[in-house]
Every structure is written in C-alpha cells, then in structure tokens.
Amino acid sequence: MQEQQSLICEITDLSHDGRGVGRIAGKTCFVEGALPSETVELHINNSKRNYDEGRATKILSAANNRVEPGCKHFLRCGGCSLQHLDHDQQLQFKEQQLLNSLQRGGLEPATVLPALSAPQWGYRRRARLAVQRAKDGKFLVGFRNAGSRRIEPISQCPVLAAPLPEVIAQLPQWLVSVPHGIRIFEVELVSVDNSFAVAVEAGRLPNEAELGEILGSLKQMGHGPVQLWWKAGKQTRFTRLDKGTDALSFSVPGGLRLNFEPGQFIQVNGEINRLMIEQMLSLLPESGNLAVDLFCGTGNLSLPLTQRFTKVVGVEGLPELVKGAEDNARLNGLNNVEFAMADLTRAVGLSRINPSNEPIDLVLLDPPRNGAAGVISWVAKSKARQIVYISCHPSTMIRDAAVLAEAGYKMTAVGVMDMFPHTTHIEAMALFE
Numbered sequence: 001m002q003e004q005q006s007l008i009c010e011i012t013d014l015s016h017d018g019r020g021v022g023r024i025a026g027k028t029c030f031v032e033g034a035l036p037s038e039t040v041e042l043h044i045n046n047s048k049r050n051y052d053e054g055r056a057t058k059i060l061s062a063a064n065n066r067v068e069p070g071c072k073h074f075l076r077c078g079g080c081s082l083q084h085l086d087h088d089q090q091l092q093f094k095e096q097q098l099l100n101s102l103q104r105g106g107l108e109p110a111t112v113l114p115a116l117s118a119p120q121w122g123y124r125r126r127a128r129l130a131v132q133r134a135k136d137g138k139f140l141v142g143f144r145n146a147g148s149r150r151i152e153p154i155s156q157c158p159v160l161a162a163p164l165p166e167v168i169a170q171l172p173q174w175l176v177s178v179p180h181g182i183r184i185f186e187v188e189l190v191s192v193d194n195s196f197a198v199a200v201e202a203g204r205l206p207n208e209a210e211l212g213e214i215l216g217s218l219k220q221m222g223h224g225p226v227q228l229w230w231k232a233g234k235q236t237r238f239t240r241l242d243k244g245t246d247a248l249s250f251s252v253p254g255g256l257r258l259n260f261e262p263g264q265f266i267q268v269n270g271e272i273n274r275l276m277i278e279q280m281l282s283l284l285p286e287s288g289n290l291a292v293d294l295f296c297g298t299g300n301l302s303l304p305l306t307q308r309f310t311k312v313v314g315v316e317g318l319p320e321l322v323k324g325a326e327d328n329a330r331l332n333g334l335n336n337v338e339f340a341m342a343d344l345t346r347a348v349g350l351s352r353i354n355p356s357n358e359p360i361d362l363v364l365l366d367p368p369r370n371g372a373a374g375v376i377s378w379v380a381k382s383k384a385r386q387i388v389y390i391s392c393h394p395s396t397m398i399r400d401a402a403v404l405a406e407a408g409y410k411m412t413a414v415g416v417m418d419m420f421p422h423t424t425h426i427e428a429m430a431l432f433e
Contacts, residue, residue: 006057011038016097018081018424024052031056033075035063035085065089070121070158070422077143077152080159080422087120087421094416094426098394102414105398107405113415113429116279118271120421125161125191125250126268129168131175131184139172141187159422161191161270163223167198170221177217178202179210188262192250192270199229199238199262206230206241215242229262237320238262253277256303258328264321265297269419276417276429277304280364280388283413283431284308288361292353292384294344294375295367298324301390302337302364309361312337313353317344345374360384371396380407387432392419394428404432 011020011034020034033056034040041058059066069075069083082090095115102109130151132140142154155169167189178184183203190197198218206214218228227248229238238261247259250266253274260266267273281304288309293302296314298321305312314337316322325339342349344367354360363384365372369392372379379387380403387409391397401411409432417427 007042007044007054008060009034009040009042009054011036011040014093016424018085019053020056027052029054033084034059035066037061037063038066071156073142073152073154073156076145077154078145079143079157081424083422087117090421091115091117091416091418094418094424097424098414098416098426098428101394101398102411105401107398107401107411109411109414109430111413113279113413115415116272116275116417118269118275118418121158122161123269123271123421124159124164125270126266127157127160127164127168127189129171129187129189131187133175133180133184137176137180139175139184141168141171141175160189163196164189164191167196167221167223174217174221177214179206182206182210190248190262192248193257194246194249195225195227196223197227197229197248197262199231201231203232205232205239211241218242231263252300252304253281254304254307256332258299258303259331260298260324264324267300267419272417272419272427273300276390277301279415279429280304280390281308283388284362284386288385290354290358290360291362291364292360292382293364293366294372294379295365296325296339297321297366299328299337299339301366302339303328303332303334305362305364306334306337310336314339315342315344315350315353316340317342343374344372347375347378350375350378361386363387364390365400366390367396369393369396372400376400376403380404380409385433389430389432391428391430392425394426397428397430401430401432409433 009022009024011022013021014036015021020031022029028051030053031042039061040056042054042056044052044054046053065086067086074083129141132151140151140153142152145152157165186201188199228242230241231238249257249259251257291305291309291312293314296302296316302312302314314325322339322341329337340353360382363379389397411430412433413431419427
C-alpha cells in the first residue's frame with residue numbers, strides 16, 4: 001500500500017502551516033517535521049489527486065536552522081508545530097508569510113515594523129486542557145492530537161508560564177479528588193501577576209462536602225495563592241468556589257491594572273501584550289480628542305488609550321465584558337473612558353456611540369479570527385484620521401482592508417507580533433491613514 005512506502009524527498013519551502021514542501025515524481029508533497037533545504041525520508045499518509053501528505057521518518061540531510069525541540073510531546077500534542085526551527089527563523093517565516101499575503105491582497109505598506117518578540121519559553125499564561133476519565137478512575141489530561149480528537153496526555157509544557165507546568169503534572173492526581181458522579185470536560189489554567197486559577201467545566205457543581213475535599217486537594221499542590229472556578233450545565237460564565245475575593249489581574253503599560261475572570265478573553269502572552277500596547281501608542285500622536293475601540297473586551301487597549309485622548313469609547317457585544325471594562329476603568333480612577341454594548345457582527349448600535357458626530361481621531365480594531373466584516377463599512381465611513389487593526393488572522397484583516405482601501409485609506413505600517421512562539425499562528429498590527 002502507498003501509505004507504507006518509504007520515500008525520499010528534497011524540501012524546498014515551508015507551507016503556511018509549517019510543513020515542508022517538496023516534490024516526488026513531479027507531485028507536490030507536504031511533509032510534517034521537515035524544513036527547507038533538507039533531504040528527508042518519509043511515509044505518505046494521505047494521497048490526493050494534486051498533492052500528497054506525509055511525515056518525515058528520518059532526516060537524511062538536516063538544515064542549518066534545525067534545532068532540537070524543547071518538549072518531549074512535540075508533534076504529538078498538536079499545540080506546537082515549529083519547535084524544530086530556530087526561533088529567529090520562525091520570526092522571519094511569519095513576517096514573510098504576512099508580507100506575501102499582503103502582496104497577494106494588493107496591499108503595499110509604506111513601513112514594515114520590527115517584529116515584536118519576547119522569550120520563547122514560559123510565555124503562555126493561559127491554557128485549556130482536555131480531560132478524560134479512564135475506566136480505572138485515572139485521568140488523561142492534555143491537548144488534542146494534531147488533526148484528531150484524541151487526547152495526548154502531557155506531563156510537561158515548557159511554553160506555559162510558571163507555575164502552570166508544575167500544575168499540569170499534578171492535575172491528574174488532583175482530579176481524582178473529584179467524585180465519580182461529576183463528569184469533567186475541560187480544565188482551564190490561568191497564571192497572572194497575583195495568582196493562578198484552575199477553572200473546571202463539568203457536568204454539575206460539587207456539593208459542600210465534595211467541594212471541601214476538592215479545595216483541600218488543590219491547596220496541597222503548594223504553588224501559592226490559587227483560585228477555583230467552576231462552570232456546569234448551561235452556565236455561560238465560571239463561578240468562583242474558593243470563597244476568595246481577590247480578582248485575577250495583570251498590568252499593562254501606564255501603571256494600569258486589569259481584572260478579569262476565567263473564560264474572558266485576554267492575550268495569552270503577557271510580555272507581547274505589553275509590547276503590543278507600547279507599539280500601538282508609538283504609532284499615534286501625542287494627543288487627540290476621540291478614540292473608539294471596537295471589540296474592546298475588558299479594556300486591555302481602551303484604558304491605555306486614555307493617556308493620549310480626551311475621550312475614549314470602548315464597544316463590546318457581551319454585557320459582562322462591558323461591565324468588566326467599566327469596573328477596570330473605576331479601578332484605575334479613569335473618568336475619560338466609557339463603554340457601550342453593540343452587536344459588532346452587524347454594526348447594530350454603533351450609531352449611539354457618537355451621537356454628536358464628533359470627528360474621530362482613531363478607530364481601534366481587535367476582532368476575533370473571523371475579522372471585522374460586520375463593522376468595517378462603519379469604520380470606513382467614520383472618516384477617522386487613523387485606524388489601527390490588530391489581527392489574529394491576517395487573511396481576514398486583508399479582506400477588511402479592501403473596504404478601507406476603497407474608502408481612501410492606505411496601510412502606512414504593518415508588523416508581526418510573535419504572540420505564539422513555536423506555532424505557525426501569526427498576529428499582526430497595521431496602521432491605516
């Protein structure tokens with residue numbers, strides 16, 4: 001069978017998802033675990049009419065930029081795909097992928113910003129883990145395998161921020177304290193400036209007796225202050241169960257502090273988040289009148305903007321995020337920012353955020369992966385002097401940029417942000433004027 005064949009391939013390129021690209025008998029082949037300039041032995045595991053897919057089984061001639069992966073679970077867990085490539089080369093790869101995509105979209109930025117980079121290990125302050133209880137009562141805890149639903153049990157994860165790698169190693173033992181009658185689906189771990197949290201998604205809440213045992217076992221992990229959050233059934237938000245009152249919080253430039261709850265969006269790379277905010281501010285004038293932050297979350301970008309603008313308006317689609325942002329503004333003593341709720345998938349409610357039709361100096365966009373299609377026409381018609389677009393999926397940013405180009409905006413600066421080292425995930429910041 002072709003799936004069992006062992007073949008030789010020279011790798012000439014790297015695909016957008018981090019696989020080596022070569023040709024065998026004139027047919028394109030995507031090879032997992034291979035890098036450009038390498039000669040590899042591989043097995044074909046999927047054959048299509050126009051291309052084959054395979055996995056490198058032996059590196060016959062290694063690339064100069066190949067490095068030893070830093071995690072023993074590399075390739076199997078599906079979390080990282082570029083640990084075998086030198087980190088500087090990862091950055092160059094991501095920047096070139098972005099620039100190639102912009103060129104295909106007809107966009108030529110006047111300036112390419114230096115790539116934002118931070119330590120490549122211990123950077124991830126949040127992780128969501130799949131959980132499965134085996135028949136013997138023991139737990140499998142890990143990430144899904146690449147391309148499947150199977151859980152890859154992990155005992156280490158060097159990209160996680162302290163103390164999460166140690167917590168992961170202890171999770172299976174701690175979960176045994178959860179009664180058999182409670183089905184566990186996922187566990188989210190969060191590590192921020194003042195504490196770390198374990199947030200459980202389960203079939204039901206524990207009763208008082210069960211909770212006492214669960215909390216006692218959690219505290220025995222011995223990693224300092226820990227919070228326990230729980231979500232069950234049809235609940236849309238996590239509920240805190242450890243009776244504590246101190247919020248999870250992290251700092252951002254300007255001496256500001258933001259509180260949040262598990263399940264609410266935060267940038268997972270704290271250092272890149274700080275660099276991102278500093279870069280955003282560097283692209284803006286020293287002062288302005290009105291800034292509008294769409295997809296504002298709990299104020300991660302809105303609050304730093306108050307240092308530059310007389311008035312900032314943050315807009316979100318969920319009431320709990322709007323309330324969280326308002327609470328963070330009060331926490332930091334800011335009175336020149338306000339928050340509003342609107343349906344950003346359809347631009348419903350945006351007409352209310354600037355009723356006096358003041359000239360808008362800045363529109364800031366930080367949408368989810370599907371981009372800002374619902375509001376981009378409103379943004380284009382706003383005639384804002386500047387638009388900063390922060391993207392976690394450049395292809396949707398490029399789609400939205402076409403609308404801005406039709407309205408007369410030009411992309412004057414763009415750069416990549418290495419939010420997720422060792423993955424092919426590309427984040428970018430672009431300035432339109």
